[in-house]
Amino acid sequence: MLExxxxxxxxxxxxxxxxxxxEIAEGEIVAVTGPSGAGKSTLLHCLAxxxxxxxxxxxxxGRRIDTLPEAELTKLRRENFxxxxxxxxxxxxxxxxxNVALPMLFNRHGRQEAMSVAxxxxxxxxxxxxxxxxxxxxxxxQRQRVAVARALVSGPxxxxxxxxxxxxxxxxxxxxxxxxxxxxxxxxTAVVLVxxxxxxAAYADREIALRxxxxxxGVDR
Ligand code: ADP
Ligand code: ADP
Numbered sequence: 001m002l003e004x005x006x007x008x009x010x011x012x013x014x015x016x017x018x019x020x021x022x023e024i025a026e027g028e029i030v031a032v033t034g035p036s037g038a039g040k041s042t043l044l045h046c047l048a049x050x051x052x053x054x055x056x057x058x059x060x061x062g063r064r065i066d067t068l069p070e071a072e073l074t075k076l077r078r079e080n081f082x083x084x085x086x087x088x089x090x091x092x093x094x095x096x097x098x099n100v101a102l103p104m105l106f107n108r109h110g111r112q113e114a115m116s117v118a119x120x121x122x123x124x125x126x127x128x129x130x131x132x133x134x135x136x137x138x139x140x141x142q143r144q145r146v147a148v149a150r151a152l153v154s155g156p157x158x159x160x161x162x163x164x165x166x167x168x169x170x171x172x173x174x175x176x177x178x179x180x181x182x183x184x185x186x187x188x189t190a191v192v193l194v195x196x197x198x199x200x201a202a203y204a205d206r207e208i209a210l211r212x213x214x215x216x217x218g219v220d221r
Pocket of ligand 1: 011012014016034035036037038039040041042043
C-alpha cells in the first residue's frame with residue numbers, strides 16, 4: 001500500500017538516507033528501529049510527505065506522491081495520514097475535543113459532526129473526562145491519548161508515530177501503545193512506529209532496522 005523505492009536524502013555533507021526501500025501493507029504495524037542518528041525520523045518524514053527525498057520515490061496505492069505539488073500533497077496527507085509525535089504536538093489553547101475535531105474540520109466536515117466523532121474517539125481512548133480541558137493542562141499520558149485520537153479520527157490509511165511514548169513512564173507508555181494499536185488494528189490502519197526502544201518495537205508485526213541511513217534487516221515478529 002505504501003512504498004519507499006530507493007530513497008536518498010542528505011543534510012549538508014551528511015548522507016542521512018541511502019537507497020532505502022520498503023513496503024508497508026494495509027493494516028500492518030511496522031517498527032522502524034535503530035540508534036539515534038540512524039535516519040529513522042527522516043525516513044518517517046519522507047514517507048509521510050513532510051519532507052521530500054532527493055532521490056527515489058514514495059508511492060501510495062500505486063501513485064507516486066513525493067513529486068506532488070505542495071497543495072495536493074497537503075490534501076493527500078490530511079485524507080490519508082495521521083501523526084503522533086513524542087510530545088503530542090497538540091494545540092495547547094484548544095480543548096482535547098477541539099484538538100481531535102481539527103482534522104475533520106480540515107477535511108470539510110461540519111463542526112457538530114466533528115465534535116461528536118471527536119467525543120466518540122476520546123471515549124474509546126478512555127479520556128472522555130478530559131474533553132473540555134485545554135490540552136496544555138493535561139498530563140503527558142492524557143495528551144498522548146488525545147494525540148492518538150486526533151491521528152485516527154479521520155480514518156487514515158497510515159498513522160506515523162515518532163517515539164510516541166518517549167516522554168512517558170513505562171506504564172503510561174504501555175497504555176498509550178495498547179490504545180494506539182488496538183484502535184489501529186480494529187480499523188485496519190497501518191502504523192509506522194519510529195523508536196529506539198525495544199519494548200516499543202516488540203508491539204510491531206515487523207521490524208525494519210536502520211543503521212547509518214540503510215536498512216540493516218527486516219525481522220518478522
Ligand atoms: P534518528 O531519527 O534515527 O535519530 P534523524 O533522521 O533524526 O535520525 O537524523 C539523522 C541525521 O540527520 C542526524 O545526524 C541529524 O542530525 C541529521 N538531520 C536530521 N534532520 C536534519 C535537518 N533538518 N537538518 C540538518 N540535519 C538533520
Ligand atoms: P529525533 O532523533 O528524536 O527524531 P532530533 O532531535 O534528531 O529528534 O530531531 C528533531 C527535529 O530537528 C527533526 O525535525 C529534525 O529534522 C531536526 N534536526 C535534527 N538534527 C538537526 C540538525 N543537525 N540541524 C537542523 N535540524 C535538525
